[in-house]
Amino acid sequence: MNDFNRNRFVEFGLRFYIFLSFLFVFAPIAASFVFSFNSDRFPSIPLGSFSTEWYVAVASDPLVWAGLRNTLFVGLIVAVISTALGFGAAYTDFRYRFFGKSAYLALALLPPTIPVVILGLAMLAFLSRINLSGQSISVIIAHIVICSPFAMAITRLRLSQMDPDLEAAAWNLGASEWAAMRYVIVPFAAPAIFGALFITMAVSFDEFAVAWFVSGLNETLPVKVLGFLQGQVSPRINAIGTFVFVISMTLVIFAQLLLTGGAKDAQSASND
Amino acid sequence: MRRSVSLYGLTFSLPMLIWQLLFFVAPLVFLIALSFWTVKNFRMEADFDTINWVTMYGRWVFWQSYGLTLALATAACVITSILAFPCSYAIAFKLSARQQQLAIFMMVIPFFTSYLVRVYSWQIFLSDNGIINGVLGAVGMGPFPMLNTVFATMIGYLTLTFPLVVLLQLFSLMFIDRTLIEAAHNLRCGRIRTVFAVVIPSARVGLVIAALFCFILSFGDFVSPLYLGGGDPTTLSILITDTTKSGQQWPRAAVIALTMIATLLAVAFAAVGFAYKGRTK
Numbered sequence: 001m002n003d004f005n006r007n008r009f010v011e012f013g014l015r016f017y018i019f020l021s022f023l024f025v026f027a028p029i030a031a032s033f034v035f036s037f038n039s040d041r042f043p044s045i046p047l048g049s050f051s052t053e054w055y056v057a058v059a060s061d062p063l064v065w066a067g068l069r070n071t072l073f074v075g076l077i078v079a080v081i082s083t084a085l086g087f088g089a090a091y092t093d094f095r096y097r098f099f100g101k102s103a104y105l106a107l108a109l110l111p112p113t114i115p116v117v118i119l120g121l122a123m124l125a126f127l128s129r130i131n132l133s134g135q136s137i138s139v140i141i142a143h144i145v146i147c148s149p150f151a152m153a154i155t156r157l158r159l160s161q162m163d164p165d166l167e168a169a170a171w172n173l174g175a176s177e178w179a180a181m182r183y184v185i186v187p188f189a190a191p192a193i194f195g196a197l198f199i200t201m202a203v204s205f206d207e208f209a210v211a212w213f214v215s216g217l218n219e220t221l222p223v224k225v226l227g228f229l230q231g232q233v234s235p236r237i238n239a240i241g242t243f244v245f246v247i248s249m250t251l252v253i254f255a256q257l258l259l260t261g262g263a264k265d266a267q268s269a270s271n272d
Numbered sequence: 273m274r275r276s277v278s279l280y281g282l283t284f285s286l287p288m289l290i291w292q293l294l295f296f297v298a299p300l301v302f303l304i305a306l307s308f309w310t311v312k313n314f315r316m317e318a319d320f321d322t323i324n325w326v327t328m329y330g331r332w333v334f335w336q337s338y339g340l341t342l343a344l345a346t347a348a349c350v351i352t353s354i355l356a357f358p359c360s361y362a363i364a365f366k367l368s369a370r371q372q373q374l375a376i377f378m379m380v381i382p383f384f385t386s387y388l389v390r391v392y393s394w395q396i397f398l399s400d401n402g403i404i405n406g407v408l409g410a411v412g413m414g415p416f417p418m419l420n421t422v423f424a425t426m427i428g429y430l431t432l433t434f435p436l437v438v439l440l441q442l443f444s445l446m447f448i449d450r451t452l453i454e455a456a457h458n459l460r461c462g463r464i465r466t467v468f469a470v471v472i473p474s475a476r477v478g479l480v481i482a483a484l485f486c487f488i489l490s491f492g493d494f495v496s497p498l499y500l501g502g503g504d505p506t507t508l509s510i511l512i513t514d515t516t517k518s519g520q521q522w523p524r525a526a527v528i529a530l531t532m533i534a535t536l537l538a539v540a541f542a543a544v545g546f547a548y549k550g551r552t553k
Contacts, residue, residue, distance in 0.1 A: 014362035021359040028393035088284035115492020118529040126299035206386040241389030
């Protein structure tokens with residue numbers, strides 16, 4: 001851009017606006033963190049003294065542990081199955097052209113755009129019809145529907161960085177389709193596969209609405225938080241919230257490092 | 273390319289297809305059937321009765337919350353788009369490639385971190401003796417009641433959609449042909465005019481899609497209007513949770529859900545049509 005467009009005040013103003021945007025986005029996360037260590041029962045300024053009593057209170061609540069176990073159990077299974085489904089769909093899109101492909105892709109990508117209340121109601125009604133509601137398996141089924149599109153998108157982006165001729169080259173050198181998958185496609189897509197595992201786990205870990213509809217008594221941690229919200233104000237939510245933030249932020253940061261790191265590899269490989 | 277239908281190919285393509293047909297399409301289709309069922313003595317019976325549609329559509333409260341939901345979602349979509357644009361514009365045009373990467377990285381994080389806890393946290397800020405009123409009180413102003421207002425609902429919608437809208441806008445802004453902007457400057461087109469005459473029209477598709485996602489998310493969200501807006505008057509999404517959770521009135525909830533889907537489809541088609549208007553694909 002030429003100098004004509006440079007104006008120090010506008011530059012500064014816009015950069016400051018970015019700062020304000022991030023302030024808005026991260027303020028609730030930071031506040032949750034700060035007030036989880038605050039001794040006052042009702043969060044207000046000025047702060048009370050430093051205290052870990054809310055963490056102690058949360059950690060001694062067996063219901064929270066049950067919820068956490070449930071969440072982790074659901075999240076792990078959801079992550080593995082969603083990533084497998086998403087990988088398959090991404091590879092299908094990468095490799096094949098067939099009649100009805102756009103319908104196939106719509107099916108593979110649309111679920112996250114349906115409002116969660118609607119999805120929750122539909123799942124609850126349908127799953128209770130086939131006697132699968134009110135269990136952990138119901139949450140798993142529903143979360144895979146929501147999570148696999150994320151896995152599909154992530155893997156598809158990675159595959160689009162791959163030269164399609166690589167696979168054909170492997171075949172020409174005598175590899176079977178399965179061998180080419182094992183030794184060419186999967187290693188190339190590995191960062192995306194791990195990234196998808198982390199992201200889908202994070203999505204499942206934070207999803208509360210559909211889980212609330214279908215989980216019955218087998219509540220996951222976010223559903224517990226929803227229950228707390230309906231009750232009175234309690235700094236315990238901040239303690240759980242901070243814990244939840246740390247876990248999902250770790251997952252998302254790992255995923256992003258994997259994905260951007262993978263992209264750099266691909267670039268440098270093609271530059272060599 | 274080898275044969276297109278093979279055991280190998282099907283191994284990868286079928287699982288997603290089967291799963292989404294079974295557990296995504298089937299429940300939504302079942303919702304249609306469910307809306308014609310009847311509830312007798314707290315038990316649902318398979319039936320073909322239009323009673324639920326007639327009852328729901330005959331209620332004033334239903335249309336009131338329909339209007340409110342539509343208005344809130346439209347407002348959220350306009351406000352978020354306007355507030356997000358300077359941010360995505362600045363990230364796209366004023367930051368170095370490294371800073372840009374970092375900004376995207378940071379915007380992706382909140383999209384995947386618990387919306388529920390962030391809404392709770394906003395309660396701490398907005399409540400009558402919360403942080404904002406505490407700070408205002410220290411300088412002798414307020415307190416301003418902010419919780420349980422439309423303002424608080426909007427904050428919640430912004431929390432939900434702002435990062436996503438920035439990212440979607442950003443991706444369309446980053447792909448604008450920079451030479452167009454330079455040309456505008458060389459022709460002595462002013463800064464603001466360049467934004468409106470060159471940047472926004474070039475990025476139209478992305479901007480409209482971002483606004484559409486904001487509309488969809490706000491339209492379906494029940495957390496912000498309930499826990500920040502106070503839930504009164506009620507929105508369609510709150511109405512669904514209430515109708516489902518209290519009592520066995522699932523068929524009526526299905527009517528609301530189907531009405532919402534129809535509305536969203538209409539809006540989505542209109543938005544996509546507008547986004548690609550005058551373009552030869």
